[in-house]
């Protein structure tokens with residue numbers, strides 16, 4: 092990694108070039124692009140040499156170098172030849188804004204560096220957590236967790252309507268025992284079945300192939316039922332939806348409706364096909380009225396806290412967005428290692444999971460591939 096600054100004596104015939112008049116002289120700019128580097132050079136009429144600057148590929152990608160480069164550009168004297176091709180004296184506000192921005196970027200980059208000086212690594216020991224709170228043959232002492240999933244528009248976002256959740260709960264009765272039996276990861280079926288790996292590798296249970304095939308079929312059928320619900324939901328009748336007893340569905344106007352809290356998988360019946368208890372599932376549609384600020388996701392979370400306080404009152408809350416999935420089914424227990432730690436648990440307010448994104452657009456406009464934040468926290 093690094094700079095290659097060269098003074099070249101002679102022509103640069105193989106490079107792209109473009110001539111412009113800057114101040115009182117003709118200046119030609121040259122550049123070449125290769126897979127791994129960019130070279131730029133400039134030739135002025137009154138200058139006898141070239142200054143060619145090569146950027147290696149790591150260099151181009153390195154945020155630190157970009158910051159260094161821009162800081163240098165900011166503090167370099169006005170009449171320097173590297174950074175200023177033409178000095179405009181009447182654009183002071185523009186200059187000021189860009190300098191402030193660059194300085195802020197540099198400061199924020201610097202702030203990002205401090206935690207790296209004293210990194211703290213923690214390891215979770217799930218076996219020790221189990222010894223303390225989850226012993227074989229005894230009722231679990233693990234603190235209960237309420238999981239909140241919010242959605243604003245179930246047609247644009249993953250289909251999270253009352254009916255699709257009920258289908259999902261039904262599917263979970265078979266999916267969860269299958270995952271437990273064969274240690275399936277990730278537990279999001281769409282991503283599990285899409286994985287392009289040799290699924291027979293390291294699997295020794297002869298029943299696995301049969302179970303997987305059957306489960307895959309179940310999942311395909313589940314998807315067909317969900318797609319049918321999506322198709323149905325897109326074609327709302329003119330008079331709006333009606334309920335089974337013929338009365339209109341109170342949620343027909345998404346911006347003006349009362350609160351609704353149907354509950355599925357209540358105490359009994361919430362068992363998977365192995366007879367293990369499944370989490371209780373509650374669907375909340377909070378009240379919305381025109382003219383009242385509903386505070387988006389934060390408002391949804393507040394409504395869920397109130398419902399959870401009445402229905403389940405879990406000691407801990409886990410929040411996931413409707414488009415999130417776990418890639419490690421032990422994640423909740425790992426978080427609990429921090430929360431229930433005898434020494435640090437009381438000082439720990441929340442645990443933030445690192446986040447990775449699927450389906451990033453090719454230009455990654457939102458810098459979703461940037462994981463610096465999660466490497467630091």
Ligand SMILES: O=c1ccn([C@@H]2O[C@H](COP(=O)(O)OP(=O)(O)O[C@H]3O[C@H](CO)[C@@H](O)[C@H](O)[C@H]3O)[C@@H](O)[C@H]2O)c(=O)[nH]1
Nearest residue numbers: 240241242243244248386387388389391411412413414446
């Ligand atoms: O009125 C609203 C608006 C949003 N949401 C939900 O809030 C979540 C996040 O919304 P979105 O605006 O799509 O956020 P993203 O930009 O996709 O996600 C970023 O912002 C989220 C909210 O802070 C974080 O949870 C994520 O980790 C982060 O990647 C989703 O489940 C939405 O359904 C609501 O429930 N009601």
Ligand SMILES: [Mn+2]
Nearest residue numbers: 412413414415
């Ligand atoms: Mn999102």
